[in-house]
Amino acid sequence: MARLTSRDLFPSDEPIRPPSRLIGRETDIEELVGQLSSGVHRIVAAPRRTGKSTVCEATVAALRRRRFYSVSVSLFTHTNASVLAVALARETLANRSAAKRLLDRVRSAGALTGRSLTAAVRLKTELGDAVEIALEPTLPRSSVSDALREALLLPQRIADRDDRQLIVFIDELQELTSGTYGDPDELTKQLRDAVHASPRVTCLFAGSVEHMMRDLFTNRRRALYQFGGFHDLSRITEAEWRAGLRDRFAQDDCTTDEEALGRIITVGEGHPRATMLIAQQTHVAAVEDDTHRIDASLAERGYRGALAADAARHVDLLERIRSMSSAALAVTIRLANGRSPYAGMEKKSANRALNALADASIVLKPRAREPWRLDDPLFAAFLRREISA
Secondary structure, three states, rough: OOOHHHHOOOOOOOOOOOOOOOOOHHHHHHHHHHHOOOOOOEEEEEEOOOHHHHHHHHEEEEEHOOOEEEEEEEEEOOOOOOHHHHHHHHHHOOOHHHHHHHHHHHHOOOOOHHHHHHHHHHHHHHOOHHHHHHHHOOOOOHHHHHHHHHHHHHHHHHHHHHHOOOEEEEEEHHHHHHHHOOOOOHHHHHHHHHHHOOOOOEEEEEEOHHHHHHHHHHHOOOOOOOOEOOOOOOOOOOHHHHHHHHHHOOOOOOOOOHHHHHHHHHHOOOOOOHHHHHHHHHHHHHHHHHOOOOOOHHHHHHHHHHHHHHHHHHHHHHHHHHOOOOHHHOOOOHHHOOOOOOOOOOOHHHHHHHHHHHOOOOOOOOOOOOOOOOOOHHHHHHHHOOOOO
């Protein structure tokens, strides 16, 4: 019998789909569903590859099962204001099956003709100019701002018409501050005004650069100040990891020693992406050996396989840090070895380096009394092995 693929069992570089395959985080989804269904806007800020997008997608899926409409876009994918406006309009219209069929026909035919043209005219009369943005997405530069405004107002229009509540999920929201979508202050004001005018619309915002997300929503000078509340993702417990990983291995008829599970979880340090990659490479080793028994020796090979799989990325990341400054390299090495980043260095210089590393999503800014730390435990292990402390 053919073996299941390691990547399908343990996806490490994309959101887990379907979200029902999540390991842990059930309480996060329950809490977000409860808040959003009550009309409370929520913000999820967490580093990349820690399950943020998967949790949000699972939340949106749960709300759709409750007959909510939904609109989901990512600023990682939709990289300018024009593309974002089109995506928002199309995602909103797709909540209606007839409108979705119309969009599909236009995409395949490339033009509005016959019945499609008649249907489009009726839809535009009902819902406004945003329909044209979705169906004929080539926008003159001068009209992009107006198009985005129309696209942001469309969710309320369709929710009103169909007597539904609607969830807008925008991932990687911190990219609004990059300038690629237009003036950040004007854009966030436009977003705030559109949502304030949309009582049937509730927003779920997510971002992977936590300090930038917190600045967007806690800085008094920002248009989104005090808009919604933050939801901090829960830590996946060891018991949840053990149960989840054991179940995944069992899907390929593998039995897993407790010692092997302990090794995978310990070296992964509970980091979702790192732990899944180590488990993935452990399964690769089991397939190579044509065995269905996962023991500690295979788990160790999985750990080394994960380090090897990420080696090129780690080398590139190290070169990027070197190019930032010698201080950035010094504090990174200290963090990898569990030392204070300030030891033997001027505090101002260390803080400049740490902030630059945080902006690059290499280190995590501490909350409350937490210490600075590297985002990726596998990168920390690479540094300990390759670079003298």
